[in-house]
Amino acid sequence: MIVRVCMGSSCYLKGSYKVVEKLKEIRDKVPGMKIYGSLCLGNCSKGICIEIDGEIVSGVNEENVKEIFLKKITTGK
Numbered sequence: 001m002i003v004r005v006c007m008g009s010s011c012y013l014k015g016s017y018k019v020v021e022k023l024k025e026i027r028d029k030v031p032g033m034k035i036y037g038s039l040c041l042g043n044c045s046k047g048i049c050i051e052i053d054g055e056i057v058s059g060v061n062e063e064n065v066k067e068i069f070l071k072k073i074t075t076g077k
């Protein structure tokens with residue numbers, strides 16, 4: 001599983017670096033999970049944006065990222 005976190009200006013100012021820290025906590029429990037930074041994912045107004053296996057998810061923050069990620073890997077949605 002590959003997760004890209006937007007490090008574009010808008011998402012960064014909204015706290016994407018905090019989302020990275022939360023994802024690192026998850027990574028230890030998910031074999032094969034990789035986290036990368038990304039340039040702008042093209043949906044700045046709805047950021048913070050992340051991409052999970054090619055699918056962009058918007059409206060992510062440090063409080064909801066774990067829930068979003070776990071839902072994605074358990075249900076695929």
Ligand code: FES
Binds near residue numbers: 009011041043047
């Ligand atoms: S800066 Fe994150 S989507 Fe543009």
